[in-house]
Amino acid sequence: MTKKIAVLPGDGIGKEIVAEAVKLIKALQADGLDVSMEEGLVGGSAYDVTGSPLPEATLKLAREADAVLLGAVGGYKWESLDISLRPEKGLLGLRKELGLFANLRPAILYPQLADASTLKPEVVSGLNIMIVRELTGGIYFGQPRGVRTLENGERQGYNTLVYSESEIKRITEVAFDIARKRGKKVCSVDKANVLECTELWRNVVNECHKGNSDIELSHMYVDNAAMQLVRAPKQFDVMVTTNMFGDILSDCAAMLTGSIGMLPSASLNEKGQGMYEPIHGSAPDIAGKNIANPLATLLSVAMMLRYSLDEAAMADRIEKAVEKVLDQGLRTADIWSTGMKKVSTTEMGDAVVAAL
Ligand code: IPM
Numbered sequence: 001m002t003k004k005i006a007v008l009p010g011d012g013i014g015k016e017i018v019a020e021a022v023k024l025i026k027a028l029q030a031d032g033l034d035v036s037m038e039e040g041l042v043g044g045s046a047y048d049v050t051g052s053p054l055p056e057a058t059l060k061l062a063r064e065a066d067a068v069l070l071g072a073v074g075g076y077k078w079e080s081l082d083i084s085l086r087p088e089k090g091l092l093g094l095r096k097e098l099g100l101f102a103n104l105r106p107a108i109l110y111p112q113l114a115d116a117s118t119l120k121p122e123v124v125s126g127l128n129i130m131i132v133r134e135l136t137g138g139i140y141f142g143q144p145r146g147v148r149t150l151e152n153g154e155r156q157g158y159n160t161l162v163y164s165e166s167e168i169k170r171i172t173e174v175a176f177d178i179a180r181k182r183g184k185k186v187c188s189v190d191k192a193n194v195l196e197c198t199e200l201w202r203n204v205v206n207e208c209h210k211g212n213s214d215i216e217l218s219h220m221y222v223d224n225a226a227m228q229l230v231r232a233p234k235q236f237d238v239m240v241t242t243n244m245f246g247d248i249l250s251d252c253a254a255m256l257t258g259s260i261g262m263l264p265s266a267s268l269n270e271k272g273q274g275m276y277e278p279i280h281g282s283a284p285d286i287a288g289k290n291i292a293n294p295l296a297t298l299l300s301v302a303m304m305l306r307y308s309l310d311e312a313a314m315a316d317r318i319e320k321a322v323e324k325v326l327d328q329g330l331r332t333a334d335i336w337s338t339g340m341k342k343v344s345t346t347e348m349g350d351a352v353v354a355a356l
Pocket residue numbers: 073074088091092247279281
C-alpha cells in the first residue's frame with residue numbers, strides 16, 4: 001500500500017532544504033518507492049496564514065501520515081509573539097500530539113569532513129554517537145509554567161521539571177534496544193546530585209538495566225557529559241537523557257562532526273510512526289540565499305526510509321550517495337575548506353540525486 005508522507009517545510013531555510021528532500025524522494029519514486037507526499041503549513045508560515053503555528057489541518061495531515069518530514073521553524077519576524085503562538089510551539093505541539101517521545105540524534109563524523117571540525121582530527125575521527133533524547137516530557141512540557149507577578153511587584157518566571165517513572169522507562173528501553181544493535185554501551189546523563197527528578201531518572205534507568213544486563217551502563221552528570229563530549233567524544237556509544245539536556249548536548253555533539261548542517265534526526269512514537277527533521281534550526285540569517293546545507297535533511301529522509309517506511313536498502317543508497325558527493329569534494333559553505341568545491345543548496349541536492 002502507498003505510504004503517506006506529510007511534508008512540512010516550515011520557515012527560513014526549512015523551505016529550501018525540504019525542496020531538496022522532495023527532489024530526492026521524487027527520484028526514488030521513479031525508482032519504485034511507493035509513497036505519496038502532501039504539504040502542510042507549520043511554524044511562522046502557518047501563523048501568518050491561519051493565526052496558529054499548528055493549524056488543525058496540519059495536525060490531521062501529520063496524524064494520518066506514516067511519516068512526517070519537517071524542515072525547521074522560527075524566525076525574527078515572530079520573536080515578539082506571545083510564547084503560545086510562536087513557531088516553536090508548532091514543532092512542540094506536533095511532538096506532543098503525535099506522542100513522539102523518542103528522539104534519535106546520531107552524530108557521525110564523515111571521514112571526508114575530519115578537517116571541518118573545530119576539534120583535532122584524532123579526537124573526532126571515527127566518531128559515531130547516538131543521542132537518545134526524551135522528547136515529550138521534562139521541563140519543556142511540565143506544569144505549572146509561566147511568568148507571575150509577586151506581591152512586591154517583582155516578576156517571577158517558573159517552569160517545572162517533571163518525569164514519571166513510565167516516561168523514563170520507555171525512553172531507557174529504546175536506548176538499550178538501540179545500543180544492542182551498535183556498541184552495546186549506554187551512558188545516561190542526569191543531574192542527580194542536585195535535581196530530585198533526575199535522581200529518580202537515574203534510579204529508574206538502573207532498574208531497567210536489570211532486564212538489559214548485556215548492555216554496559218554508565219551514568220554521568222550533564223556538566224561532565226558536556227565536557228567529555230569535547231574532551232574525548234569517542235568514549236560514547238549511546239547517550240540517553242532528558243528533553244532539555246538532550247537539546248543542549250545534541251548541538252554540542254553536532255559541532256564535533258564539523259557542522260550542525262550534517263545531522264539528521266528521527267522522533268518516534270510507540271506505534272513506530274515518526275517525524276524526521278534536521279537538528280538545526282531555520283537559520284533566518286541565511287534564509288533565501290540558496291547556501292544552506294541540505295545534507296541533514298537528505299539524511300533525515302534516509303532515517304525515514306529506515307525507521308518508518310521499511311525501505312532500508314533505499315536508506316543505504318542515500319547515505320552512500322552523500323558520501324560520494326563528499327568524496328567528489330562538493331561542500332556547502334558551512335563545511336567548505338580550501339581546495340574543495342563550494343556549492344549551493346540546490347547544487348548539493350542535485351549532486352546527491354545524481355549520485356544515487
Ligand atoms: C531542537 C530545537 C527545538 C527544541 C526548538 C526549535 C523548539 O532546538 O529540535 O533541538 O528545543 O527542541
